Amino acid sequence: MSLIKLSKKKPATSSDSKSQSVRLHAVYSPDGNEYRGEWKDKKKHGKGIQVFKKSGAIYDGEWEHGKPDGFGTYSVLLPGTKQHVIKYRGLWTKGKKHGNGTFYYDNSSFYEGEWNENNRSGWGEMHYESGDIYEGEWENDKRHGQGALQFVDGNWYEGFWRDGKKNGAGKFYHSDKGQLYEGVWEDGNAKCGTMSDFKRDEARTPTKHPIPELHLVDGEMVLREAQSPYLDQC
Structure with a gap:
């Protein structure tokens, strides 16, 4: 069960709707993952940062109903270091790369253009x-x-x-x-x-x-x- 720590924020009044309220939380999962950001209806919703304990990767951006949705940046941890490099920066839909975005394969190759459910689809430019x-x-x-x-x-x-x-x-x-x-x-x-x-x-x-x-x-x-x-x- 996740442990949730509420940020210092004025409590909701009785007139607030629970389904519409958005609050900031720090969430620590049993697997070691950490999320800091906005929360709605017991799901990540709004802007937030997810740190993946096992891989060290970080997603920083918009969320909707618990999944990356909107604009966000996904960064990975370089092996043997504490340095992160951007892997993808762009639009997401339901946790997948969707819309315009840039994906970096390595230091010299990258794709900039349209995506459809994690696949390069539409118009784009690939540097090999x-x-x-x-x-x-x-x-x-x-x-x-x-x-x-x-x-x-x-x-x-x-x-x-x-x-x-x-x-x-x-x-x-x-x-x-x-x-x-x-x-x-x-x-x-x-x-x-x-x-x-x-x-x-x-x-x-x-x-x-x-x-x-x-x-x-x-x-x-x-x-x-x-x-x-x-x-x-x-």
Whole structure:
């Protein structure tokens, strides 16, 4: 059974409604967890700080009916130290990351954007440990929809994604070679498209010869016919 210590606060009058009253409490659970903050109807409700004894983690923010709900910050304890670092800062709903927020995976990688029940979903920007940056749509914690991935070497892809892989129409800019691939992708692989020169004079390692122009009666029609089997699956 939790021990509750009331803060020094003017007691409620007889006209106060118990279901509407909010009071400050310090609550110590048998498992060692500690909560200091507002309380309503025997549940954490309002603003408060929860310290988790076992992990040393801290949640500092808004609560509703006993769960983090609203804006809050979740911090973890660095192993072997007494120092806390922020893991997530943003919106919560019923104890889960939901809405806009920033999650820090480590010192060099983080995600800033929309969440849906603890999953990256909606629009967001992911900075990877490698230095690559993705900005675009997400679904169920995977790149899904339209977005652009900028690689640390200067190359980048912009187009459509499905389940974390390039799928559908997209463009891949080979800035190191001065070429551009524009076409259709399936499960991360380029299937059908065109390759053309793109800023060859600015490329670090340009191709030896420029790509020659093709002279077809109806080049667009030929390309559409070649791409149609893959587009139908997207």
